[in-house]
Amino acid sequence: MTVLIATLGYDEKFQLRAVGRWFGRGLSKVVVVGSFDDDKARRALSSLEDYLDKLGIQHERVEVNPHDMTDIVVKVGKLLASLAGQDVVVNLSGGMRIIIIGVLAAIILREAKVTIEVETEDFAHLATFTSGDLMPVRLTEDHIKVLKAIREGYTTINSIHGYLGMPLSTTWRKVKDLKDQGLVVEDNGRLSLTLKAVVEIELHSFS
Known part of the structure; x- marks a missing residue:
């Protein structure tokens, strides 16, 4: 079973596409990470959650403070720790840049084993790599x-x-x-x- 973590901003199109890619491939849960104080962000979240309800996919949200990097890293780090041992995909195609960087920082600091995907704005390309690709190496x-x-x-x-x-x-x-x-x-x-x-x-x- 796969858990999808997705950063969300004012537009849910990338997250809907990510759900579509993983639906039918063992997707069991979606965790949405973002800041939802703004009306546009709440509308995007509501639209995404309605879609997930129609598909019968479990979902939850992790609300973070975009003005506090520590808050982002700690909350996402705790989320990653709770999912240890599960197949986790992290989609970073949408949302605020600072939240995306905070999620990446949490992945690196926790040394979490996840797959990361980012889609280009024109939907023409999906870059996929593992968290291991971000870790430093020592080579002779x-x-x-x-x-x-x-x-x-x-x-x-x-x-x-x-x-x-x-x-x-x-x-x-x-x-x-x-x-x-x-x-x-x-x-x-x-x-x-x-x-x-x-x-x-x-x-x-x-x-």
């Missing part, structure tokens, strides 16, 4: 060599070991480090790069 030259080898198509520990001439035990440790830091994933014995790894390779070429 050997780590970078392994990442580049995987990019070149060497997707097993043995093939990386042969391609780089790196001792097998060292190759195994470097791959484990990369997996632990969210840079590499393994599926059916094959290694692949995450978005975070691709970015790190590109940034490393300028360092």
Whole structure:
């Protein structure tokens, strides 16, 4: 089951689209984060909640103070803690910028494992990444060599070991480090790069 957390401002269109994407894919609950003192914000919230009621989806709201970053981070941090172990998607396509940044800060500080999605204003593109992509990494030259080898198509520990001439035990440790830091994933014995790894390779070429 999936819980959708969505930031909301004066317009609910992005949140409605997010619900539409996840409805039928195990969506069990929607949590709306925002400030609802303004009439326009309340109307957007009411419209979204009416839609969720029609679909039979459980929902709740987390009201935050947009003038108090601590309030945003603490309330969202407590929400994330209460959802630990569940599949959580955070949609940041709408709402006030300061609330969006506060939600991101809470995710990073809590080291919450969530999927994050942001839709462009023209609805043409949906960017999706994991919270792990936001976490800092510690890489050596050997780590970078392994990442580049995987990019070149060497997707097993043995093939990386042969391609780089790196001792097998060292190759195994470097791959484990990369997996632990969210840079590499393994599926059916094959290694692949995450978005975070691709970015790190590109940034490393300028360092």
